[in-house]
Amino acid sequence: MSRWMHDHLDELDMLGLISIKKMNEGSTGGQYKTIALSEDLNAVLEALDETIAAVGVHRSVQGRLDKPY
Numbered sequence: 661m662s663r664w665m666h667d668h669l670d671e672l673d674m675l676g677l678i679s680i681k682k683m684n685e686g687s688t689g690g691q692y693k694t695i696a697l698s699e700d701l702n703a704v705l706e707a708l709d710e711t712i713a714a715v716g717v718h719r720s721v722q723g724r725l726d727k728p729y
Contacts, residue, residue, distance in 0.1 A: 669695060677704075 672678045681694045697704065701724055705712065717725065 669678065669680060673680045676698055679696050679698050681696075682691070683689075683694060684691045701721075705717075705721070705725060712725075
C-alpha cells in the first residue's frame with residue numbers, strides 16, 4: 661500500500677469515519693490491518709448523495725443504494 665493511501669486512511673481514522681485495527685499473528689501470519697467503516701453505510705451514502713450522482717459509485721456498493729446512479 662502506498663504512503664499516500666496510509667496517510668489518507670490515517671486521516672479517515674482520526675475523523676472517526678473508519679476504524680483501523682492492527683493485527684500481529686507472529687512470524688507465521690505476519691502483521692496486517694483490518695479497516696472497517698465506523699458509520700452506517702447507508703448514512704454515508706446519503707451524505708455523499710450529490711457526489712455519487714456526479715461521479716458514480718463502485719458496482720460493489722450499487723446494490724445497497726435506493727436509486728440507481
